[in-house]
Amino acid sequence: MVRVLVVDDEPQLLRAMRINLAARHYEVVLAADGAGALDAASRHLPDVVVLDLGLPDMDGTDVIAGLRGWTKVPILVLSGRADSADKVDALDAGADDYVTKPFSMDELLARLRALIRRSESEAADEPAVTIGHYTVDLAAKTVQRRPGAPADTPEQVHLTKTEWAVLEVLVRNPGRLVSGRQLLQQVWGPAYQSETNYLRFYLARLRQKLEPEPSHPKQLLTESGMGYRFQP
Template identity: 80%
Template sequence: MIRVLVVDDEPQLLRALRINLSARRYEVVVAADGTTALDLAARHVPDIVVLDLGLPDMDGTDVIAGLRGWTKVPILVLSGRTDSADKVDALDAGADDYVTKPFSMDELMARIRALLRRYEADNAAQQTVDIGHYTLDLAAKTVRRASAAPDEAPEQVHLTKTEWAVLEILVRNPGRLVSGKQILQQVWGPAYDSQTNYLRFYLAKLRQKLEPEPSHPRQLITEPGMGYRFQP
Protein backbone atom coordinates (compact mmCIF):
# COMPACT_ATOMS: atom_id res chain seq x y z
CA MET A 1 0.00 0.00 0.00
CA ILE A 2 1.28 3.46 -0.90
CA ARG A 3 2.01 5.56 2.17
CA VAL A 4 1.26 9.30 2.10
CA LEU A 5 2.55 11.69 4.75
CA VAL A 6 0.25 14.72 5.00
CA VAL A 7 1.62 17.74 6.88
CA ASP A 8 -0.77 20.60 7.68
CA ASP A 9 -1.80 22.50 10.80
CA GLU A 10 -5.49 22.74 9.80
CA PRO A 11 -7.35 19.88 11.56
CA GLN A 12 -10.31 19.98 9.16
CA LEU A 13 -8.06 19.75 6.11
CA LEU A 14 -6.04 16.92 7.64
CA ARG A 15 -9.26 15.03 8.28
CA ALA A 16 -10.57 15.63 4.76
CA LEU A 17 -7.32 14.49 3.18
CA ARG A 18 -7.13 11.42 5.40
CA ILE A 19 -10.69 10.41 4.42
CA ASN A 20 -10.19 11.01 0.70
CA LEU A 21 -6.82 9.32 0.50
CA SER A 22 -7.92 6.35 2.61
CA ALA A 23 -10.97 5.92 0.38
CA ARG A 24 -8.56 5.56 -2.54
CA ARG A 25 -6.61 2.85 -0.67
CA TYR A 26 -3.65 4.94 0.40
CA GLU A 27 -2.10 4.51 3.82
CA VAL A 28 -2.17 7.94 5.46
CA VAL A 29 0.16 9.34 8.13
CA VAL A 30 -0.55 12.89 9.34
CA ALA A 31 1.46 15.58 11.14
CA ALA A 32 0.43 19.05 12.29
CA ASP A 33 3.93 20.54 12.50
CA GLY A 34 7.34 20.22 10.91
CA THR A 35 9.12 18.52 13.79
CA THR A 36 6.54 15.74 13.94
CA ALA A 37 6.62 15.43 10.15
CA LEU A 38 10.37 14.86 10.04
CA ASP A 39 10.17 12.35 12.88
CA LEU A 40 7.32 10.43 11.24
CA ALA A 41 9.10 10.45 7.87
CA ALA A 42 12.11 8.77 9.46
CA ARG A 43 10.03 6.17 11.34
CA HIS A 44 7.41 5.48 8.64
CA VAL A 45 9.18 6.25 5.36
CA PRO A 46 6.49 7.66 3.03
CA ASP A 47 6.12 7.13 -0.70
CA ILE A 48 4.99 10.75 -1.13
CA VAL A 49 4.67 13.84 1.08
CA VAL A 50 1.86 16.42 0.87
CA LEU A 51 3.11 19.49 2.72
CA ASP A 52 1.79 22.88 3.80
CA LEU A 53 4.36 25.70 4.03
CA GLY A 54 2.79 27.63 6.91
CA LEU A 55 3.52 25.37 9.88
CA PRO A 56 3.53 26.50 13.52
CA ASP A 57 7.10 25.51 14.39
CA MET A 58 9.06 25.96 11.15
CA ASP A 59 8.60 26.94 7.54
CA GLY A 60 7.67 24.20 5.14
CA THR A 61 10.81 24.87 3.08
CA ASP A 62 12.84 23.78 6.13
CA VAL A 63 10.89 20.52 6.20
CA ILE A 64 11.65 20.05 2.50
CA ALA A 65 15.35 20.65 3.13
CA GLY A 66 15.30 18.16 6.02
CA LEU A 67 13.69 15.49 3.85
CA ARG A 68 15.93 16.14 0.87
CA GLY A 69 18.94 15.48 3.08
CA TRP A 70 18.21 11.77 2.84
CA THR A 71 15.30 10.94 0.53
CA LYS A 72 14.09 11.60 -3.01
CA VAL A 73 10.42 10.80 -2.38
CA PRO A 74 8.05 13.17 -4.18
CA ILE A 75 7.02 16.27 -2.21
CA LEU A 76 3.83 18.07 -3.22
CA VAL A 77 3.37 21.46 -1.59
CA LEU A 78 -0.23 22.33 -0.72
CA SER A 79 -0.26 25.95 0.41
CA GLY A 80 -2.31 29.10 0.68
CA ARG A 81 0.69 31.13 -0.45
CA THR A 82 0.10 32.26 -4.01
CA ASP A 83 3.09 34.54 -4.54
CA SER A 84 5.42 33.26 -7.26
CA ALA A 85 8.44 33.82 -4.99
CA ASP A 86 7.04 31.31 -2.47
CA LYS A 87 6.56 28.76 -5.24
CA VAL A 88 10.09 29.29 -6.51
CA ASP A 89 11.53 28.96 -2.99
CA ALA A 90 9.66 25.69 -2.40
CA LEU A 91 10.66 24.21 -5.75
CA ASP A 92 14.27 25.31 -5.31
CA ALA A 93 14.30 23.67 -1.87
CA GLY A 94 13.38 20.37 -3.49
CA ALA A 95 9.58 20.23 -3.86
CA ASP A 96 8.31 18.44 -6.97
CA ASP A 97 4.95 20.19 -7.42
CA TYR A 98 2.93 23.07 -5.95
CA VAL A 99 -0.86 23.32 -5.52
CA THR A 100 -2.47 26.44 -4.07
CA LYS A 101 -5.43 26.51 -1.69
CA PRO A 102 -8.34 26.35 -2.23
CA PHE A 103 -7.97 23.33 -4.47
CA SER A 104 -9.95 20.63 -6.22
CA MET A 105 -9.64 17.22 -4.57
CA ASP A 106 -9.73 15.58 -8.00
CA GLU A 107 -6.84 17.73 -9.21
CA LEU A 108 -4.84 17.01 -6.06
CA MET A 109 -5.32 13.26 -6.50
CA ALA A 110 -4.28 13.52 -10.14
CA ARG A 111 -1.11 15.41 -9.15
CA ILE A 112 -0.32 12.74 -6.55
CA ARG A 113 -0.76 9.95 -9.10
CA ALA A 114 1.43 11.76 -11.62
CA LEU A 115 4.25 12.27 -9.11
CA LEU A 116 4.10 8.64 -8.01
CA ARG A 117 4.25 7.42 -11.62
CA ARG A 118 7.29 9.60 -12.30
CA TYR A 119 9.01 8.44 -9.12
CA GLU A 120 8.35 4.78 -9.87
CA ALA A 121 9.67 5.21 -13.41
CA ASP A 122 12.84 6.86 -12.12
CA ASN A 123 13.38 4.05 -9.60
CA ALA A 124 12.81 1.39 -12.25
CA ALA A 125 15.48 3.01 -14.40
CA GLN A 126 17.96 2.93 -11.51
CA GLN A 127 17.85 -0.72 -10.47
CA THR A 128 21.57 -1.37 -10.99
CA VAL A 129 24.42 0.41 -9.21
CA ASP A 130 28.17 -0.07 -9.54
CA ILE A 131 30.34 -0.28 -6.43
CA GLY A 132 34.00 -1.17 -6.74
CA HIS A 133 34.32 -4.27 -8.92
CA TYR A 134 30.64 -5.19 -8.58
CA THR A 135 27.21 -4.42 -9.99
CA LEU A 136 24.30 -4.35 -7.57
CA ASP A 137 20.85 -5.32 -8.81
CA LEU A 138 18.54 -3.62 -6.34
CA ALA A 139 15.44 -5.43 -7.59
CA ALA A 140 16.92 -8.93 -7.56
CA LYS A 141 19.05 -8.25 -4.45
CA THR A 142 22.19 -9.63 -6.09
CA VAL A 143 25.82 -8.52 -6.26
CA ARG A 144 27.81 -9.80 -9.24
CA ARG A 145 31.26 -9.13 -10.57
CA ALA A 146 31.28 -6.34 -13.16
CA SER A 147 32.44 -7.14 -16.67
CA ALA A 148 35.58 -4.99 -16.31
CA ALA A 149 36.49 -6.37 -12.88
CA PRO A 150 39.74 -8.31 -12.36
CA ASP A 151 39.50 -12.12 -12.44
CA GLU A 152 40.40 -12.44 -8.77
CA ALA A 153 37.19 -10.64 -7.75
CA PRO A 154 34.54 -13.18 -6.68
CA GLU A 155 31.78 -13.88 -9.19
CA GLN A 156 29.11 -13.16 -6.55
CA VAL A 157 29.00 -11.53 -3.13
CA HIS A 158 26.40 -12.42 -0.52
CA LEU A 159 24.91 -9.61 1.57
CA THR A 160 22.74 -10.19 4.62
CA LYS A 161 19.26 -8.70 4.90
CA THR A 162 20.53 -5.96 7.23
CA GLU A 163 23.51 -5.17 4.99
CA TRP A 164 21.12 -4.76 2.06
CA ALA A 165 18.85 -2.49 4.10
CA VAL A 166 21.71 -0.18 5.08
CA LEU A 167 23.25 -0.19 1.61
CA GLU A 168 19.99 0.47 -0.23
CA ILE A 169 19.28 3.62 1.78
CA LEU A 170 22.65 5.00 0.73
CA VAL A 171 22.68 3.99 -2.93
CA ARG A 172 19.15 5.26 -3.51
CA ASN A 173 20.40 8.67 -2.40
CA PRO A 174 23.58 9.01 -4.47
CA GLY A 175 25.84 11.83 -3.40
CA ARG A 176 23.53 12.84 -0.54
CA LEU A 177 24.56 12.95 3.10
CA VAL A 178 22.35 10.58 5.12
CA SER A 179 22.49 10.94 8.89
CA GLY A 180 23.23 7.93 11.04
CA LYS A 181 20.01 8.55 12.93
CA GLN A 182 17.97 8.30 9.73
CA ILE A 183 19.56 4.96 8.81
CA LEU A 184 19.18 3.55 12.31
CA GLN A 185 15.51 4.52 12.51
CA GLN A 186 14.70 3.09 9.09
CA VAL A 187 16.57 -0.20 9.51
CA TRP A 188 16.24 -0.95 13.22
CA GLY A 189 13.49 1.39 14.44
CA PRO A 190 13.25 4.60 16.52
CA ALA A 191 14.44 2.92 19.71
CA TYR A 192 17.87 2.38 18.13
CA ASP A 193 18.59 5.88 16.85
CA SER A 194 21.61 6.29 19.13
CA GLN A 195 23.22 2.91 18.44
CA THR A 196 25.97 4.26 16.21
CA ASN A 197 28.09 1.16 16.84
CA TYR A 198 25.60 -0.79 14.69
CA LEU A 199 26.33 1.43 11.72
CA ARG A 200 30.09 1.33 12.20
CA PHE A 201 29.93 -2.46 12.22
CA TYR A 202 27.74 -2.80 9.12
CA LEU A 203 29.55 -0.15 7.09
CA ALA A 204 32.83 -1.92 7.85
CA LYS A 205 31.33 -5.23 6.66
CA LEU A 206 30.01 -3.63 3.46
CA ARG A 207 33.37 -2.05 2.71
CA GLN A 208 35.13 -5.35 3.26
CA LYS A 209 32.80 -7.02 0.78
CA LEU A 210 32.50 -4.29 -1.86
CA GLU A 211 35.29 -1.72 -1.73
CA PRO A 212 38.59 -2.59 -3.48
CA GLU A 213 40.47 -0.95 -0.59
CA PRO A 214 38.23 -1.22 2.49
CA SER A 215 40.60 0.83 4.67
CA HIS A 216 40.48 3.66 2.10
CA PRO A 217 36.86 3.59 0.88
CA ARG A 218 36.02 5.62 -2.20
CA GLN A 219 32.26 5.11 -2.41
CA LEU A 220 30.89 4.16 1.02
CA ILE A 221 32.00 7.29 2.82
CA THR A 222 31.78 8.29 6.47
CA GLU A 223 31.34 12.00 7.11
CA PRO A 224 32.57 12.30 10.72
CA GLY A 225 29.96 13.68 13.07
CA MET A 226 27.38 14.00 10.30
CA GLY A 227 26.54 10.69 8.63
CA TYR A 228 27.25 8.60 5.58
CA ARG A 229 27.34 9.08 1.84
CA PHE A 230 27.36 6.86 -1.24
CA GLN A 231 29.60 8.42 -3.85
CA PRO A 232 28.78 7.01 -7.33
Protein backbone atom coordinates (compact mmCIF):
# COMPACT_ATOMS: atom_id res chain seq x y z
CA MET A 1 0.00 0.00 0.00
CA VAL A 2 1.35 3.44 -0.94
CA ARG A 3 1.90 5.67 2.09
CA VAL A 4 1.11 9.39 1.68
CA LEU A 5 2.17 12.05 4.19
CA VAL A 6 -0.16 15.08 4.04
CA VAL A 7 1.09 18.27 5.70
CA ASP A 8 -1.32 21.18 6.17
CA ASP A 9 -2.51 23.37 9.03
CA GLU A 10 -6.16 23.34 7.89
CA PRO A 11 -8.03 20.59 9.79
CA GLN A 12 -10.83 20.45 7.21
CA LEU A 13 -8.39 19.92 4.36
CA LEU A 14 -6.53 17.21 6.30
CA ARG A 15 -9.81 15.43 6.95
CA ALA A 16 -10.88 15.67 3.30
CA MET A 17 -7.51 14.39 2.10
CA ARG A 18 -7.56 11.49 4.56
CA ILE A 19 -11.05 10.43 3.46
CA ASN A 20 -10.37 10.75 -0.28
CA LEU A 21 -6.98 9.05 -0.21
CA ALA A 22 -8.07 6.24 2.10
CA ALA A 23 -11.06 5.57 -0.17
CA ARG A 24 -8.57 4.97 -2.97
CA HIS A 25 -6.53 2.54 -0.84
CA TYR A 26 -3.68 4.85 0.13
CA GLU A 27 -2.25 4.70 3.64
CA VAL A 28 -2.46 8.25 5.01
CA VAL A 29 -0.26 9.97 7.60
CA LEU A 30 -1.18 13.52 8.69
CA ALA A 31 0.89 16.40 10.08
CA ALA A 32 -0.24 19.94 10.92
CA ASP A 33 3.14 21.72 11.04
CA GLY A 34 6.71 21.53 9.78
CA ALA A 35 8.25 19.87 12.82
CA GLY A 36 5.49 17.26 12.81
CA ALA A 37 6.08 16.66 9.11
CA LEU A 38 9.81 16.02 9.53
CA ASP A 39 9.17 13.75 12.50
CA ALA A 40 6.43 11.82 10.65
CA ALA A 41 8.63 11.43 7.57
CA SER A 42 11.47 9.90 9.60
CA ARG A 43 9.14 7.54 11.49
CA HIS A 44 6.78 6.48 8.71
CA LEU A 45 9.01 6.77 5.59
CA PRO A 46 6.22 7.87 3.21
CA ASP A 47 6.20 7.05 -0.50
CA VAL A 48 5.05 10.58 -1.38
CA VAL A 49 4.54 13.87 0.51
CA VAL A 50 1.77 16.43 -0.08
CA LEU A 51 2.92 19.68 1.51
CA ASP A 52 1.44 23.12 2.17
CA LEU A 53 3.92 26.01 2.23
CA GLY A 54 2.15 28.20 4.81
CA LEU A 55 2.78 26.27 8.00
CA PRO A 56 2.54 27.77 11.51
CA ASP A 57 6.09 26.97 12.69
CA MET A 58 8.21 27.20 9.53
CA ASP A 59 7.95 27.79 5.83
CA GLY A 60 7.24 24.77 3.68
CA THR A 61 10.46 25.32 1.74
CA ASP A 62 12.37 24.64 4.97
CA VAL A 63 10.52 21.35 5.31
CA ILE A 64 11.47 20.48 1.74
CA ALA A 65 15.12 21.27 2.49
CA GLY A 66 14.99 19.12 5.62
CA LEU A 67 13.57 16.17 3.71
CA ARG A 68 15.96 16.53 0.82
CA GLY A 69 18.90 16.14 3.18
CA TRP A 70 18.19 12.42 3.49
CA THR A 71 15.41 11.29 1.16
CA LYS A 72 14.36 11.51 -2.48
CA VAL A 73 10.68 10.98 -1.62
CA PRO A 74 8.46 12.78 -4.19
CA ILE A 75 7.09 16.06 -2.81
CA LEU A 76 3.92 17.60 -4.20
CA VAL A 77 3.34 21.16 -2.98
CA LEU A 78 -0.34 21.98 -2.44
CA SER A 79 -0.54 25.68 -1.64
CA GLY A 80 -2.67 28.78 -1.88
CA ARG A 81 0.37 30.73 -3.06
CA ALA A 82 -0.17 31.28 -6.76
CA ASP A 83 2.74 33.64 -7.44
CA SER A 84 5.30 32.21 -9.85
CA ALA A 85 8.16 33.19 -7.51
CA ASP A 86 6.72 30.96 -4.77
CA LYS A 87 6.49 28.08 -7.22
CA VAL A 88 10.06 28.58 -8.36
CA ASP A 89 11.32 28.73 -4.75
CA ALA A 90 9.54 25.49 -3.86
CA LEU A 91 10.79 23.67 -6.96
CA ASP A 92 14.33 24.97 -6.44
CA ALA A 93 14.21 23.74 -2.84
CA GLY A 94 13.51 20.23 -4.11
CA ALA A 95 9.75 19.91 -4.67
CA ASP A 96 8.70 17.73 -7.62
CA ASP A 97 5.36 19.31 -8.50
CA TYR A 98 3.09 22.19 -7.50
CA VAL A 99 -0.71 22.38 -7.33
CA THR A 100 -2.49 25.63 -6.41
CA LYS A 101 -5.49 25.78 -4.08
CA PRO A 102 -8.40 25.50 -4.73
CA PHE A 103 -7.73 22.28 -6.56
CA SER A 104 -9.46 19.39 -8.27
CA MET A 105 -9.12 16.11 -6.38
CA ASP A 106 -8.97 14.22 -9.68
CA GLU A 107 -6.04 16.36 -10.84
CA LEU A 108 -4.27 15.95 -7.50
CA LEU A 109 -4.63 12.18 -7.63
CA ALA A 110 -3.33 12.10 -11.20
CA ARG A 111 -0.28 14.14 -10.16
CA LEU A 112 0.30 11.77 -7.23
CA ARG A 113 0.14 8.72 -9.46
CA ALA A 114 2.61 10.26 -11.88
CA LEU A 115 5.08 11.07 -9.09
CA ILE A 116 4.80 7.57 -7.62
CA ARG A 117 5.39 5.94 -11.02
CA ARG A 118 8.47 8.09 -11.60
CA SER A 119 9.78 7.38 -8.11
CA GLU A 120 9.36 3.63 -8.55
CA SER A 121 11.21 3.78 -11.86
CA GLU A 122 14.10 5.74 -10.34
CA ALA A 123 14.27 3.48 -7.28
CA ALA A 124 14.72 0.44 -9.47
CA ASP A 125 18.00 1.92 -10.72
CA GLU A 126 19.31 3.06 -7.34
CA PRO A 127 22.61 1.36 -6.49
CA ALA A 128 23.19 -0.60 -3.31
CA VAL A 129 26.17 -0.02 -1.01
CA THR A 130 28.39 -2.40 0.91
CA ILE A 131 28.86 -1.99 4.66
CA GLY A 132 30.95 -4.63 6.36
CA HIS A 133 29.69 -8.06 5.34
CA TYR A 134 26.36 -6.71 4.07
CA THR A 135 24.78 -5.21 0.97
CA VAL A 136 22.49 -2.33 1.90
CA ASP A 137 19.75 -1.64 -0.66
CA LEU A 138 18.20 1.75 0.04
CA ALA A 139 15.45 1.31 -2.54
CA ALA A 140 14.26 -2.09 -1.28
CA LYS A 141 15.04 -1.26 2.36
CA THR A 142 16.95 -4.51 2.81
CA VAL A 143 20.26 -5.52 4.39
CA GLN A 144 21.50 -8.85 3.02
CA ARG A 145 24.68 -10.86 3.58
CA ARG A 146 26.97 -10.21 0.63
CA PRO A 147 28.71 -12.95 -1.35
CA GLY A 148 31.96 -14.05 0.24
CA ALA A 149 30.96 -13.00 3.76
CA PRO A 150 31.91 -15.33 6.63
CA ALA A 151 29.56 -18.29 7.03
CA ASP A 152 28.43 -17.19 10.50
CA THR A 153 27.18 -13.82 9.16
CA PRO A 154 23.39 -13.59 9.50
CA GLU A 155 21.56 -13.82 6.17
CA GLN A 156 19.79 -10.51 6.72
CA VAL A 157 19.57 -7.67 9.23
CA HIS A 158 16.45 -5.76 10.28
CA LEU A 159 16.74 -1.98 10.72
CA THR A 160 14.09 0.15 12.37
CA LYS A 161 12.59 3.12 10.52
CA THR A 162 14.73 5.56 12.48
CA GLU A 163 17.87 3.51 11.87
CA TRP A 164 17.10 3.58 8.15
CA ALA A 165 16.57 7.35 8.26
CA VAL A 166 19.93 7.96 9.97
CA LEU A 167 21.73 5.55 7.66
CA GLU A 168 20.20 7.07 4.52
CA VAL A 169 21.44 10.56 5.39
CA LEU A 170 24.99 9.25 5.78
CA VAL A 171 24.96 6.91 2.78
CA ARG A 172 23.59 9.61 0.48
CA ASN A 173 26.59 11.75 1.43
CA PRO A 174 29.44 9.25 0.86
CA GLY A 175 32.76 10.41 2.23
CA ARG A 176 31.28 13.73 3.38
CA LEU A 177 31.12 14.99 6.96
CA VAL A 178 27.52 15.38 8.16
CA SER A 179 27.28 17.56 11.26
CA GLY A 180 25.37 16.27 14.26
CA ARG A 181 23.02 19.23 14.07
CA GLN A 182 22.30 18.58 10.40
CA LEU A 183 21.66 14.90 11.04
CA LEU A 184 19.31 15.63 13.95
CA GLN A 185 17.35 18.20 11.95
CA GLN A 186 16.97 15.99 8.92
CA VAL A 187 15.89 12.89 10.83
CA TRP A 188 14.01 14.26 13.86
CA GLY A 189 13.31 17.89 12.97
CA PRO A 190 14.40 21.35 14.17
CA ALA A 191 13.16 20.83 17.73
CA TYR A 192 15.76 18.09 18.33
CA GLN A 193 18.97 19.87 17.32
CA SER A 194 20.51 19.55 20.80
CA GLU A 195 19.62 15.88 21.37
CA THR A 196 23.09 14.53 20.60
CA ASN A 197 22.40 11.46 22.74
CA TYR A 198 20.01 10.32 19.99
CA LEU A 199 22.89 10.18 17.53
CA ARG A 200 25.22 8.29 19.85
CA PHE A 201 22.50 5.73 20.49
CA TYR A 202 21.52 5.14 16.86
CA LEU A 203 25.07 5.16 15.49
CA ALA A 204 26.01 2.58 18.12
CA ARG A 205 23.01 0.45 17.06
CA LEU A 206 23.93 0.69 13.38
CA ARG A 207 27.55 -0.25 14.06
CA GLN A 208 26.44 -3.18 16.18
CA LYS A 209 24.28 -4.46 13.35
CA LEU A 210 26.50 -3.67 10.35
CA GLU A 211 30.16 -3.25 11.28
CA PRO A 212 32.29 -6.41 11.71
CA GLU A 213 34.01 -4.77 14.71
CA PRO A 214 31.51 -2.29 16.18
CA SER A 215 34.05 -0.89 18.67
CA HIS A 216 36.46 -0.19 15.81
CA PRO A 217 34.20 0.97 12.96
CA LYS A 218 35.64 1.28 9.47
CA GLN A 219 32.70 2.88 7.64
CA LEU A 220 30.20 4.46 10.07
CA LEU A 221 32.60 6.96 11.55
CA THR A 222 32.39 9.61 14.27
CA GLU A 223 34.42 12.77 13.74
CA SER A 224 34.84 13.96 17.32
CA GLY A 225 33.24 17.34 17.93
CA MET A 226 32.20 17.70 14.29
CA GLY A 227 29.79 15.00 13.12
CA TYR A 228 29.55 11.68 11.31
CA ARG A 229 30.74 10.18 8.06
CA PHE A 230 29.98 7.17 5.88
CA GLN A 231 33.20 5.91 4.37
CA PRO A 232 32.46 3.71 1.31
